[in-house]
Amino acid sequence: MLYREAGDFNTSYKQDGQTFPIRFDRYRYYAVLAVAFGVIPFIINDYWANAVFVPFLIYAIAAIGLNILTGYCGQVSLGTGGFMAVGAYACYKLMTGFPDVSIVIHVILSGGITAAVGVLFGLPSLRIKGFYLAVATLAAQFFLVWLFNKVPWFYNYSASGQINAPERSVFGIIVTGPNTEAWAKYMICLVFVVACAWIARNLTRGASGRRWMAIRDMDIAAEIIGVNPLGAKLTAFAVSSFFIGIAGALFFAVYLGAVEVGEAFGINKSFLVLFMIIIGGLGSIFGSFAGAAFMVLLPVLLKNVLVGGLGWATDLAAHLEFMIVGGLIVMFLIVEPHGLAQLWRLTKEKLRLWPFPH
C-alpha cells in the first residue's frame, strides 16, 4: 500500500533522476541513516562493535570497491587482500611519519596510494582477460604480502614485524589505539561508509559507471562505440583500489589495531570479499552491504549456535562453517546468480503490485 510511485509527481529533471525515486524508499533510507547515526552509537557496546558493526562497515567499503571492479567493470580480482594491506601499511607509515596530521586525511591518502598501486597492477588487464586476469591479480596478492613481510621499512623495523596503530583522535575523541570507545570506532567507520557508498552510487550511475558496464558486457563492442578501454579499465582499478585501500586502513587502524600482514591480509581475505559480492549481488551497491552483512553475521551466528548453544568444539564449528559457506555460494549461484540484491529487487517489484498483483 505504501510502496507506490502513485502520487509522487516529479516536476524537475533533478527529481526524476534521483537515487531513490519512490518516496517510501527515500524515507526508509533517511530512517536507516537516522538509526545508524542517532540510535546505535548510544546503545552499542564492545561486543557488538567488535563482532558485528565495525567489521560489517569496513567489509562493506571493501565490497563496494571490489564490486566496482568485478560487478560493474567485469574484471575479476583476487588481489583484494593485497590491496587492503597496501592501505593498512600506507596508513601506518603516514600515521607514524606525520603524527600531527588528522587520521581522516591519512586514511583518505592511503586510499589514494592504494589506487596508484591498483592502477599499476591493473595495467596487464588491457592484454589479459577473464581467468587469466583473475590469476594475474594473484601476483599482486602474493607479491604485496611478501613485500610487507620482507622489507623492514614498511613496519618501521619493529622486532615483531607487526604494525601497531598509535593513538589518534578526531575532534578530541580517540579513534585508534587500545583506549578507543566502541561508539567512536563505530562512528568513524560509519562516516567513511556513508561517504564511500554515496560516491560509489553516484559514480556508477554516471558516465564512468556506464563506461564500466559497457566494458563488462562486451569490451570489444564497447571499444567500437567509442569507450576507451584503457581509461575505463584503469579508472575502475583506481576507484576500486581507492575504496579497498580505505577499508584496509580502517581495518588496521580502527578495527584490529595491530596487524601481521600474512594473517590479516592473506588470500582468504580476497576470497571473503569476493564471496560477499557474489552473495550480495554483482553490480549493486546495496548488494555489497547485504553480502558484507551476511558474511560477517554468518560466522557469529554459527559460533553462537554451535559453540555457545550446543557446546561443540570450536574447530568443529569452523569446519561446518566452511561447508555452509561453500554450500551457500553454490546454492546462490544456482538459485539466484544475481545475489541478495536481486531478491531485494524482486521483493520491491512484488510490493509495488501488492495487494492486487493482477
Add this chain to the structure above:
Amino acid sequence: MPDQLLFAMEVTLNGLMAGVLYALVALGFVLIFKASGIFNYAQGVMALFAALTLVGLQEGQIPFAHLINAILGTDLHHFGWHLTAIVAIVLTIGVMVLLAILVERIVLRHLVNQEPIILFMATIGLAYFLEGLGDLMWGSDIKKLDVGLPQGISETIDTATFNWFGYGFFIDKLDIFATVIAALLVIGLTLFSQYSKQGRALRAVADDHQAALSVGISLRFIWVLVWSIAGFVALVAGIMWGAKSGVQFSLSLIALKALPVLMLGGFTSIPGAIVGGLIIGVGEKLFEFAIGPMVGGATENWFAYVLALLFLVFRPQGLFGEKIIERV
C-alpha cells in the same frame, strides 16, 4: 666444474622435480577445462580431500567421528582395521568417482549455459565445501601418508655424481618416482584421449558442445567421466604431495601454485601443463637461489605469479594455448 655451477645444476634438477608435481595438479585443471570449459578451482582441494580419504580409509578412521561424538556424546575413533595401500587407493578412487557424480548432479547440471566466471565461482564454493567436508570427515590434524613409496635421498645418484664431478647431488627418491608417475599419467591420458571411444567423445565435447550433443554424445556422462579422471589425477597428486610433506591444509594451496603453471602453458594444452610446470619449478628454485638472498628470501611465494603475469602480457594465450580470437 666450479662448485657454484654444480650447485646451480642441483637446484635446477630439484626444480624440475618440483615442477613435475605442480604439473600433476595443473593436469587436472586442463582436463576439466578442455572438456567443460570450467576452470575448476577446487582441484587442489580435491587433492587434499583424496589424500585425507586415503589416509582415513587406510587407518580405518570412522568418518565424521568428531561430529558424531559431539552430537551423541559417544567416543568413536577407529573401526580398528588397517587396509593395505592398494585396497585403500581403489576405495578412494571409488569415493572420487562418487564425488564426480554428485558434483555433476547437484552443481553442474544446474549451471549449464551460465557464464564461465559464474562457473569458476561455483568451483570456489565447491572448494570451500570440500575443505570443510574433508576436515569434518577425517579431522584436521596433520596426517602421515604412507603407501609404501620410496623415501629419502637417492644414494645411487649421490655416489654416481660424486664419482663423476666430485660433488654428490641430493635428489629425493620420491621426486624421481613422482616424475615417472607423471610421465606415465601423461602418456596414459594422451593414449586414452586419442585412441579410446570415450576419449574421442571427450575431445568432441571439448571442441564443440552443441555439435557433440547432436551426434549423440551424452554431455553428462562425459562430465562425470572427466571429473572422475580429474579426481584420479588429484588422488595421485595428493599421494605425492602428502608423502612429501604430510596431509594437511596447505596441500590445497598447491592449487594456487598450479594456476601460474596453467597460465604459462595455456589452459587447453596437456603438454603445456607439463612444460609450464617445469618452467615454474626450475624458475622459482633458481630465482630463489640467485636473487633470493639479496631480497630477503621466500621469493617462491610470488615468483611464479609475477613470471606468469609478465609472460602473459606478451602472449595472452600462454605457450601452447589456442589463439584467442574475439568477435563482436
